[in-house]
Amino acid sequence: MAKVRKIIKSIKVDADRCNGCRGCEIACSAFHAEPKYSSVNPARSRIRVITHRLQDIWLPVFAGGYTPTECAGRDIYTIDGKEYDECGFCRAACPSRDMFKEPDSGLPLKCDMCEGEDEPLCVQWCLTDVLVYEEREVWVDEETEGKKQEELDIGLESLADKYGLDQLKDAMARMTTKE
């Protein structure tokens, strides 16, 4: 199968080095201000340092995708004796919390890796080397028509198994009419 080149942008987070200064939040919010650099507001930042000082928790987390529904269950992690908030590591802007939402409009925020910059601003302004930007080149399978068809067949088969072929056909008919 043919391979295609893909660039994976990532920010490596060495939370053990974090001194909790929140400079990343400041730089992020300034970069994304309109006009650029005209204001600062960590509440608008797409990176947040989750902090519980006495528990020795300083955890930079980046804003990921928006989700309209919150998870049905929650996780509470304990690592090296430190208990992290439920959803502590989650990057989603979701209804369960204020994080990664514009404080005035509530619109979700998402890290865009500071498009156009050599490195995201949070990385540039982190002088304690907690955040390190990395671009990785990977070669992935090219998505062929044959592969797509194979995935569709698997999906349909599983639905037919679950609901029966007749119900699936009815559903397909309804969807076709709608379109």
Add this chain to the structure above:
Amino acid sequence: MRYAEMGYHLEIDLATGNVEKVETDPKLTELYLGGLGTSVKQHWDRVPPEVKPFDDENILIFSTGLFNGTPAFSANRTVVSFISPQSELLAYPMMGGFWSAELKHAGYDKIIFSNKSPDWVYLWVKDDKVEIRDARHLKGKGALEVQDLIRDELNEPNAQVAAIGLAGENRCFTASIEQGRSSASRLGGGAIMGDKKIKAVAVRGTRDVHLADGARFFELMQEVKEYIKFRNANPIPDVMTILSGIGSPQEMVHTDEKWHTESFSWGNARNRRKGFWTEDIEKSWKSTQLSAIKRLISCYNCPQSCGALIDVENLPRYMMKCFSKLTYSMAAYVDNLAFGFKIVQRAQEYGVDGFSTPQILAFAVELKENGILTDKDFEGCPPDEDKEGRFFWLLDRLAHREGIGDILADGTYWAAKRIGNGAEEYAHNNIKKHEQLPIKLSMLDPLYYLMYATNEKISITQIEGNWPQAPFPKREQRERFVKDWPQLPDEKFKQYFIDWELRGDNSIPHFPTPPMCSEIVDWMEMLHNIDDALGLCAGMASFCLKPPYHINNYHKLISAATGMDIDRDELKRKVNRSRNLHRALNNRRGMSRKDEKPPKDHWRHRFPELEEELLTTYYTYKGWNYDGIPTRERLHELDLDYVADDLEQRGILKDGQGQKDHQEHQG
């Protein structure tokens, strides 16, 4: 739109519970910048000199500086100002941490408390919502513990909380205001909070702080950032480690304490412990420190990590910074550093100043050893050989104001007066009634003489920083040092430094000469005043050698942040204005030349005539009369005619009293 500042104060009347959001006059920023500068103006306008520290009329201001909440690295100071119960003058201890930026983001530059609450309260500020909340259930809680209790009960994990402990509740004169890893410790701000029955001030903000020319500000910060990286990679050679870097003195990083432990005078600022730093001590102290420190931590937006999270012997964790690591152990003559870490935990929960308090406890021990305090005063105290237990016992008494602790809680000056019977001789390390750093040196240093005597900070570090503490032994070293020194206000200072020698004609006390000393001290004081107006950590500016922020880049940053477009001279004028207003305020409260005295035993070799000359030369340089009061001419130059009028009306400044007055005294 207001830039860098938010343009609003919160006025809290504790007696009526009235809360007002008051728009401020932008003119005040043009005149006095912000932070300490604009706070001094509030105190001048609103607190007549007759007001005593514990009067209703003694307002308490929590102020941000102009740069808090901007991207300026290390702009995280909160200036707390009030008339001090200890000095009875205007005090302005500062704390780092995270509080000031949070207040800015909530939409305010200052919170101004007036009058007193009938019962215990705390203030909760979240953007537009401001509540005075019941704190009766929090009375007696530790200054650190209560911060988390408040965050929990508000369900606001990101709120920043400044709080007092038992010492503040009991109006101990050295009570501090604690906030996360920082505290506003000096001169009794905690006591004023306690007097007003404010247990804590909690803030959370989600608003924008605007910059006039953000792109330019970031460009300038880029230069600052590169210089910080350079300085962190290139410590200054030829000075001791503690002075070689930037940031607050790196007490949490460095484990070699030979210099501090052997050069300072311990107990009640009495004796140097030469030979203290043995191999055994070095080994045990290093291992204690490394095992107690869980992580090195910073204040808001600062790349340095001057503080640490401390976990010692299963006590509740806390955060430490700077010099309190040593002060209790050394004051108690306990050679075990673990004791220092343990007692600071308790002292922080009580909320007491880590500089004054150990001296006060050692003062009590000394009074007992000399028969001025008796066994009766120490009833219930562990035996003398249990030095650790004795210090814990004294600390408990002080914070609770129990027995002898009730007297000690006022600090050595006032305690000695109350104890009498010769106790005053033991309150020997004060300036303007306030305990000083325990340093006792040999030869009078003219620069430090002026700094100690004249600055309104009246505090440990006074106003030193940009000028080296001592000359370098070799000319080549001095030449190397001055070669790359962009922080200087004038090239002539390079020659002063090259000519300054350890011994001979060009050494202390006669060199730098009084006029040179005046220029150097005035420069350093100005830098401190700028930092205190901007809310910058002095460790990245005025209090360190070759710092990232200095007289040649502040004005550019201020212009970009505020849009005021000021040059270096205009910046100097602004801070000189607030500095002279501050002096006049203290003059109005009775302070003058008679009070401007470092401790008698600070140096072994004193030179009364030279000291007088130094003071007079410096006063003249500053535009102050013989008594240390700004002249009408000086006040007029700084648009402070209203101050001159006031001082004249009160008879503090006589009509026409100015330079002529100096000539008469000199003549």
